Amino acid sequence: MGSLTIHEVESVVAGSVVYPPGGRFGPRIQNDIQLVMLHSGTVEIMIDDLRLTVRSGHMIKLMPGREETFRFASSEETWHRWVAVHPRDLSEEAFRYFDELPTVLALSEEMNRLTDLILSLQLRLSDDDPLLRSLGFSALQLFPIESSRHTWEKEKHSAVYRAIEWVRVHYAEDIALGDIAKACGVSAEHLIRLFKQHEKRTPIQFLWDHRLDRAISLLIHTGLAITEIADRCGFKSSNHFARLVKQSTGLTASQIRQSSWRGLRASSRERR
Template sequence: MVLSSKDGAEAIPLLSVKSAKAGTVVYAPGGKLGPRIQQDLQLVLLHTGSMSVDIDGVTLKVPPGHITLLKPGHEEDFIFGKTQDTWHRWIGISVNSVPESMLKILVKLPAYIPISDRMNRIVELMLLLDSSAISCVEALNDLGRAALMLYISEAKHHNTLEIMHPAVLAVKEYIQHNYASELNLTLLSRIGNITPEHLIRIFQRDEGLTPIKYMWNYRLNQGVELLRSTGLSIGEIADRIGFKTSYHFARMIKQLTGQTASEVRKASWQGNK
């Protein structure tokens, strides 16, 4: 079985996870680990200090604040910082086998990428569940699989994010967290710390649309999801996603989907999305 991709990218095989476990450790200066043969898929998050991993004779130096994926069957020898403590966490994912199609995906990924807040949350939740008195084996396995899928997704998009202007990233993140509030180009340009004219130019270059158009699209996508997933009235939804009137919301839903808001909801509730 594979997970389909909405953007047309190659599909990711769905792994059968035998077990998944997270851990955390702080090495004193001069710490070492190995040599060892890696048994599982392992995500290693380096938070502070320094870490070099010799993998089959090739040295990988991972910067602090970054995560790398270690793959089974390779000989590894770790050397940690000589002058300060090194703190790293990890997620070990034991699988029956790694499909050839997934290996082809993994070898194309960067050697390491920045640790995201989302990945940190998965690790923290796994550590919490692992210390629970209640057995959470299946939940841990699912989280381990989710962490791997998240890593693959973030690694695939890492190069895209690197070339995207920081102001575009900042404005997109601000819109995603504040879309229900009153937003305008002047405010968004202040968030990006550039002029409104410059923001429009780089947004069109990196996203193919203006920041205001991106904002309305994001609001509409949230509105469609609320229509499909809640019993809130059209007016309530409009108010919650930043529309001043339900008429404006309904009109833009019609333009986006070709259906009225009520038709979008009815189709979803009847199983026809």
């Protein structure tokens, strides 16, 4: 990854802020390699002489030494989070490597989860703690991976990203299609069309697939009773859970657990 190594990461800071309609920030000179995740609203950014308009569901890469000015949406709140990685001495080679990556990419679930972890841990750790430095370095490693994926994967609509993120948090609850659509700010019919276009399945099919993934993970990695797993993952009953597991994997819940505990891993990714 260029010439930057984890040992050259001096500190890592993450944050989250909601700007009111019409909010502004800057101009300021950027001191870090910073990844900004936009979750709602829009932002117009001036980076030196480059003007960018970025909407929710995207992440922005900011480079040290550049002058930045931010203007946020005039008609709604804008929520964004960030991870700022401060290197001790960024070589020309490393700077060029990061600078040549895209400035704006679709925000991924992996980057979201990594940001969640950094935000949580920094409440108890100093900015230069080795664990935080490692996680910040991981974010910089993840960005070019997302960049490569972006070149061949068609960008999803921001409502799809919001729906996926919302389902991953609320999957254990009693959820209807209307709940997901409301959380994403679109109609149920429009959300179905978007999911069929980008995910090749409906939002409800995505929900049940995610529930099944989580439940099978609990089967493999815990000793919880099957009835408890079914309840924790939002299934109507243990029989409902058992039927979907069999349909999806060709194995019963007990067979999956027994196989994994004998070292023969059977996961939800092995569906027929």
